[in-house]
Amino acid sequence: MRRQRRSFSPKFKHDAASLVLDQGYSLAEAGRAVDVHENTLRKWVQQLESERSGNTPKSKALTPDQQRSQELEARVNRLEREKAILKKATALLMSDDLKSTR
Incomplete structure (x- = not known):
């Protein structure tokens, strides 16, 4: 049986x-104190050192500042995707309006 x-x-x-x-x-x-393999x-120690030096990790951040940074980056990415969709939709609607007025 697998653990x-x-x-x-x-x-x-x-x-x-x-x-x-x-x-x-x-x-x-x-x-031993926290019952985790050495x-x-x-890895966690290296990640924390990296975060403390200002690098944003690819995995889930450990420090509150880096967690906030990751949340904000995710929000910016989502807003940029939404903006691109709206831009395409506007262009599509404008092209339909031009065709119908001719």
Whole structure:
């Protein structure tokens, strides 16, 4: 029987990575403390370091600032798609109006 894959919230990942970066735990100690494999924790630590240096991750962000940034980027992308759709619809309607007035 397969073990079910665990999932962790961004807050949990942030707190676990903070143990290593801010509180001086080793990866092994922090991994045992939060019951997460050392390699998994290493990825979270690298992601948190990257986010703290200002890089926006491709996966779910750990820091509140980066989470907000990702939300805003997603909103901008959605609005740009909507704008493109409206632009095409307007052009289509205008071309229909030109054809009907001739």
